[in-house]
Amino acid sequence: MNGSISRNDxxxxxxxxxxxxxxxxxxxxxxxxxxxxxxxxxGPNGAGKTNILEAVxxxxxxxxxxxxxxxxxxxxxxxxxxxxxxxxxxALGNAMLGTGIEAPSGDENSLRKSRIDREPVSSAxxxxxxxRVIWLTPEMDGLxxxxxSERRRFLxxxxxxxxxxxxxxxxxxxxxxxxxxxxxxxxxxxxKWMDAIEHEVAELAIAVAAARAETVKRLATEIExxxxxxxxxxxxxIALDGEIERALEIESATEVEExxxxxxxxxxxxxxxxxxxxxxxxxxxxIVLHQEKAIEAARxxxxxxxxxxxxxxxxxxxxxxxxxxxxxVVLxxxxxxFLDTxxxxxxxGALEMLGAQVLVTGVDESAFSALDPSAIRFRVSPGEAVRSx
Amino acid sequence: MRRVVAGPExxxxxxxxxxxxxxxxxxxxxxxxHLVKKREELMQPLTAALGxxxxxxxxxxxxxxxxxxxxxxxxxxxxxxxxxxxxxxxVADLWALERAGAVNGRYHVLGGTLSxxxxxxxxxxxxxxxxxxxxxxxxxxxVLALSATVDGQTTAHYITDLLRDADVKITRLAHGVPVGxxxxxxxxxxxxxxxxxxxLF
Numbered sequence: 318m319n320g321s322i323s324r325n326d327x328x329x330x331x332x333x334x335x336x337x338x339x340x341x342x343x344x345x346x347x348x349x350x351x352x353x354x355x356x357x358x359x360g361p362n363g364a365g366k367t368n369i370l371e372a373v374x375x376x377x378x379x380x381x382x383x384x385x386x387x388x389x390x391x392x393x394x395x396x397x398x399x400x401x402x403x404x405x406x407x408a409l410g411n412a413m414l415g416t417g418i419e420a421p422s423g424d425e426n427s428l429r430k431s432r433i434d435r436e437p438v439s440s441a442x443x444x445x446x447x448x449r450v451i452w453l454t455p456e457m458d459g460l461x462x463x464x465x466s467e468r469r470r471f472l473x474x475x476x477x478x479x480x481x482x483x484x485x486x487x488x489x490x491x492x493x494x495x496x497x498x499x500x501x502x503x504x505x506x507x508x509k510w511m512d513a514i515e516h517e518v519a520e521l522a523i524a525v526a527a528a529r530a531e532t533v534k535r536l537a538t539e540i541e542x543x544x545x546x547x548x549x550x551x552x553x554x555i556a557l558d559g560e561i562e563r564a565l566e567i568e569s570a571t572e573v574e575e576x577x578x579x580x581x582x583x584x585x586x587x588x589x590x591x592x593x594x595x596x597x598x599x600x601x602x603x604i605v606l607h608q609e610k611a612i613e614a615a616r617x618x619x620x621x622x623x624x625x626x627x628x629x630x631x632x633x634x635x636x637x638x639x640x641x642x643x644x645x646v647v648l649x650x651x652x653x654x655f656l657d658t659x660x661x662x663x664x665x666g667a668l669e670m671l672g673a674q675v676l677v678t679g680v681d682e683s684a685f686s687a688l689d690p691s692a693i694r695f696r697v698s699p700g701e702a703v704r705s706x
Numbered sequence: 707m708r709r710v711v712a713g714p715e716x717x718x719x720x721x722x723x724x725x726x727x728x729x730x731x732x733x734x735x736x737x738x739x740h741l742v743k744k745r746e747e748l749m750q751p752l753t754a755a756l757g758x759x760x761x762x763x764x765x766x767x768x769x770x771x772x773x774x775x776x777x778x779x780x781x782x783x784x785x786x787x788x789x790x791x792x793x794x795x796x797v798a799d800l801w802a803l804e805r806a807g808a809v810n811g812r813y814h815v816l817g818g819t820l821s822x823x824x825x826x827x828x829x830x831x832x833x834x835x836x837x838x839x840x841x842x843x844x845x846x847x848x849v850l851a852l853s854a855t856v857d858g859q860t861t862a863h864y865i866t867d868l869l870r871d872a873d874v875k876i877t878r879l880a881h882g883v884p885v886g887x888x889x890x891x892x893x894x895x896x897x898x899x900x901x902x903x904x905x906l907f
Contacts, residue, residue, distance in 0.1 A: 442893065482895045492856045496822035507828055510820060513864035517856055 329643040331448040332674040333373065335404040339417070340395035342368040343699050350704070353406050355675040355689050359682055359705075360697030366678035367454075369702060370648040372401040373676060374452055375416055375429075378441040378477065378484040382452045382648065387418050387427055396420040397427070407447035408643045414444050445481035449637050452648035453630045455655055461614035461622050465602040472557075472603045476532040478637050478645065483528050490521040494594050497581075501589040511585070518597070519578040523570050526561040526598040533557050533603070539636040540628075549663025550628030551621060552608040559601025605629070623655055631667050644673040652677060653684035662687035716742065768839075770815030770832045772797050780804070780813060787811045789846035791874075793836055793865065795819055795853060803851065811849075814839060819857040820864055833865065840872050847875040854881060 332353035338344040343365035349356075358366040367383075371390070374382040381390070391399040400417030407414075413434050418427040431441045438444075451474075460467055476483040497514045500506045537555055544552055557563075564573045580596060581588075588594050605614040607625060614625050630647075638644045647668055652661060665687045668675050675692070679685055682694070694706040710717060716738060724734035741749045759774070766778035773779055780786070780800075790811025794800050800813050814836045818826055828834075840848050850865060852858040866876050882900035883892065892900070 439893075480894065482893060485895065489856045492823070493860070496856070496860065499822040509867050510822075510828060510860075510864055512867055513820070513860045513862075514822065516863040517860045520859075521856070 329408065330672045330674065331405060331407040331643045331646065333403050333405050333448075333646060333676075334411075336369070336373065337400075337402040338369070338372050339398075339400040339402075340392040341372050341399045341401060342390060342392060344368065344372075344702075345392060345395070345700060347700075347702060349695065349702055351674070351676075351693060353674060355669075355692035356677070356695060357682070357685055357688060357692050358676070358678045358695045358697050358702060359680070361680065363699070364697045365699055365702075366697045367650050369697070370452065370650050370676055370678060373403070373646065373648055374450060375401050376403055376414055376441070376444050376448055377450045378445075378481065379474075382454055382650070387429055388421070391418070403448075405448055408641065409447055412447050414447060416441055416444075440485075442481040442484060449478050449641060449643070449645035450648065451478050451630065451634055451637065451645050452650065453627065453652065453655070454648075454650040457626060458623060458655065460626060461605060461617075465600070468603040469599070469601065472529055472532070475536065475633050476528050478633065479532055479535070479640055480528055483525075486521060486525050486528065490518070490525050490599065493518045493521055494597070494599060498588075498593050501585065502592075512582070515578055515581040518581060518594075519574050522561060522577060522598050523565070523574045526557075526559065526601070527565055527570060529598070529601070530557055530562045530565055535640070536629075536632060536636055539639070540632045543632065543635060549660050549667075550624050550631065551610075551617075553614070553625050553629050553632075554606040554608040555629070556604045556606075557601055558604045559598055560596065561598050562601055620657070624660055627656060627660065627664055631664065634668065634671055634673060638671055638673070644671050647673045647675045649675060649677045651679065653679050653681065658684075658687070661685075665689065769813050770797075770817060770835075771800055771813060788844045790849070791836075791839060791845050791847070792849040792851050794851050795858070795861075799851065809849075811847075816852075816861070819852065819855070819861040821857045828864065831861075833868070836865065837868050837872070840869055840874050845874055847877060848872075850876065850878045852878070 333351050334353050336349045336351060338347045349369070358369055360366050371381050371383055371385070375390075380386070388397065391397050398418055398420040400415060402413065402415040404413050405411065413432075415432040415435070416429060418429055421427045429441065431438050431443065433443060433447070457471065460471055473483060473487050493514060497511070497518055500511055500514060533555055540553060540555070561573060561577060564576070577597070581594070584594075584596060605625060606612065607614055607617045607621060610617065610621075614622055617625065634645055634647055649664075652664070656664065661684070665675070669689050675689070677685065677688065693704060695702045696705040712720075719741070720731075720734050720738045723729055723737050724731045726734070729737065741752070762774040763772060764774065764776045765772055766776055766781055768777045768781045771778040771780055775782070787810045790809070791814055792803065792809050792811055793814045793816060794803065795816055795818060797815055800815055803809050803813075814832065816831045816833065816836065818831055820826060820828065820831065839845065848869060850862045852862050862878060869876055880903050881896060882903060883889065883896070889897065
């Protein structure tokens with residue numbers, strides 16, 4: 318163990334020193350001293366353990382690990398505002414990250430505000446320079462069986478942890494596509510207006526597809542180069558299934574963009590009948606294969622699927638570390654329900670090697686014997702989290 | 707229940723002030739109190755100025771700018787370069803460019819951007835008049851000074867397409883490093899745009 322602790326000291330990392338929640342879900346006010354260490358949050362179901370991890374997940378752009386709306390997160394007895402602040406020892410040294418919404422006034426939609434060292438920044442994307450966060454939740458269990466949209470969202474999360482601009486790109490593509498679909502609904506739409514929208518759709522689509530393809534490529538390389546290290550987990554073979562992504566491998570982005578634009582134009586009648594845009598990277602899928610067994614993840618056993626997913630997350634954590642030079646904070650929600658003892662130990666061991674601060678929730682402490690013994694224990698009950706060891 | 711501290715006239719003033727951009731209920735209260743205290747020196751001239759402006763404000767028939775004369779001061783300025791036409795989304799953008807003193811040409815205020823989602827189509831914007839102005843023989847360049855958002859760029863593509871047969875150069879604003887900006891602090895999107903659009907030194 319001593320060996321791995323000194324190892325943590327040499328690997329650059331980004332860690333949370335103190336986490337403060339105000340009017341966040343079940344917490345009126347809470348301040349958690351983490352001192353940069355891993356932490357285990359124990360308590361019965363419904364005590365509010367996941368809320369703490371969710372709060373940390375808001376230190377990234379997007380809607381957090383539950384994909385909640387901003388209003389949902391506010392404590393019910395509060396005034397509608399909420400805030401998460403974290404004092405961190407990050408990639409750029411000590412910093413104070415803060416995010417949240419103000420109490421809604423009138424009919425205006427609340428916008429998430431973000432600050433670094435009490436100075437406003439344009440969005441939570443700016444936090445990425447200081448801290449990167451990745452997570453694993455039981456809800457991700459159905460990833461390989463569920464619809465492609467789940468896997469695209471998962472993939473976009475992976476891209477986001479590497480390329481903080483990806484969220485803006487995906488949102489812009491979504492808006493452009495919705496604009497196109499809306500205009501298609503009109504009986505006699507202005508064809509030049511449609512051309513202009515499709516011009517934008519194609520440009521954004523290629524940018525999104527290229528960013529995803531790049532991440533998948535890097536991740537695949539990372540998985541390949543760490544095959545032996547992750548003996549506890551099956552090797553995942555990953556690829557993107559989408560026409561644009563395939564075309565980008567052999568042609569220049571400009572050519573692919575021009576062709577996609579033509580396709581959009583040709584497909585107008587078809588898309589209009591369908592009420593949506595039928596082709597594009599918003600329909601691509603992430604293909605995951607269990608390499609040793611040469612079967613699709615969806616056809617692997619329940620246990621294997623979980624192990625594949627954890628292996629992917631682990632490789633991703635490693636990729637984020639190697640690309641940015643600092644280990645991310647890793648959130649593991651109810652991981653005991655997810656993995657058996659052996660794989661839990663393998664996961665904790667691998668994350669410790671990486672030097673990542675790991676925040677874990679669980680019901681039963683005995684399930685976490687393999688967790689870094691220096692991890693702080695918190696006892697969570699509704700509205701509070703008290704340090705217990 | 708909140709207790710009302712002032713008569714309905716003052717409450718109404720506060721309520722109206724709070725609708726101004728940048729003023730919340732608290733700052734509206736402060737502004738109202740300030741006006742009430744400086745009735746002679748501030749409130750009266752402000753009332754007169756508001757009344758005056760309300761009476762005289764017109765939208766320029768040529769460019770869509772807001773002024774108290776028609777054509778507006780900018781359009782009427784004969785010293786401006788008539789070969790350069792800068793299309794902006796709204797009057798605030800025109801004012802911003804004028805503050806910077808960056809444009810010696812004339813403007814065209816579109817009144818927004820195309821947005822299928824918000825139901826704003828070409829007919830809701832001053833696009834047709836821009837196209838006809840761009841066809842005036844003295845106009846040599848149209849600058850599309852629009853936001854780098856999906857709607858802003860869609861509008862730019864749309865206008866570019868309509869101007870295809872016009873004998874004008876169509877340009878847009880550069881994306882890149884802000885003046886006095888440190889590279890280190892730029893987001894990745896802006897940085898890569900700046901590299902792509904690098905210019906000769």
